[in-house]
Amino acid sequence: MGIKGLNAIISEHVPSAVRKSDIKAFFGRKVAIDASMSLYQFLIAVRQQDGAQLSTESGETTSHLMGMFYRTLRMIDNGIKPCYVFDGKPPILKAHELGKRADKRESTEKKLAEAIDQAEKMKQERRLVKVSPEHNKEAQYLLQLMGIPFIVAPCEAEAQCAELAKAGKVYAAASEDMDTLCYRTPYLLRHLTFSEAKKEPIHEIDTELVLQGLELTQKQFIDLGIMLGCDYCESIRGIGPVTALKLIKEYGSLEKIVEYIQSGEANNKWKIPEDWPFQEARGLFLQPDVLDAKNIDLKWSPPDEEKLVDFLCKEKKFNEDRVRSGVKRLQKGLKSGVQVRLDGFFQKVPKTKEQLAASAAKAKAAKKKAKSGRISKK
16 A cells, blocks of 8 residues: 555655666666566556456466566666565555555455446446455566566565665665655665656655754654554544644654643544554664565576476467567676676765755745745736
């Protein structure tokens, strides 16, 4: 699910923390990608002209494999070294969110059964898309044959991606879920695995600039995310993004916000869920269950052409000429490794608090100037 409204808050208050770039801007970068999120995207987006999922004659879905193969090739073509991270066992606190999804799925199945219009049927079918263990197993086998490394996380994939980025094993974590920022990845890349036809720029979010611009500590930022609504617990009913940011700035922590609401001073405008496990949720963000990045060695290997042809063409009925052409692209991109970026020759010096504050102040002043300009025009 991610965190509702967080992207809007960042865009509104810290636009300088988000850089929109073409995929070519990430030449020479290693990136850890949330595999489960990507597979879900592929199952939704990679379709036939009539809107149905790609499948074999026997009815086996292949949309996830088509997306994984060709979107990965696109990254390799542009000098990016991807590694994929798959979800492990979900934390117990996520049970409430999984329960909500199950209820929603049941409602969607009912709407699908009642749908008469073909467009409505396709709409409901897309809402029922779910990444299965078999999808994950096939995707992992494909990546193995392609020579692309992958990791099965003990728990949340986003947390493991962030761990790899924090340890310097990769440059950034790539996911559509904004809660990846709560694990303090240095950079979050959104839209990386989108189709080239979408012409959607990649959004690169700098976590430290976000924290500095919002004037929040990591713990306060996590508390903000919990208030907005995360996978681990319900949000406080009645509190939206604007109010959530105002409260965390004024009171500094969820403990004090809960105390303020329970005191009655808020005139019962907001309702805290019963037995609200916000502290446990915060703990999952601050100390997630991840594999130690120091013990992870990411290796990109030459693809196994004949086994890829056997799997994709003979078994899954892909076009053999296209697959062999893709293998050639893989061989070219991976045989000698990705070239070093120019900035790799220079030591990256972290910005000081003063520099980050100056950047945030500059962005705030620019926003104020733009706003006053719009008012004067009126």
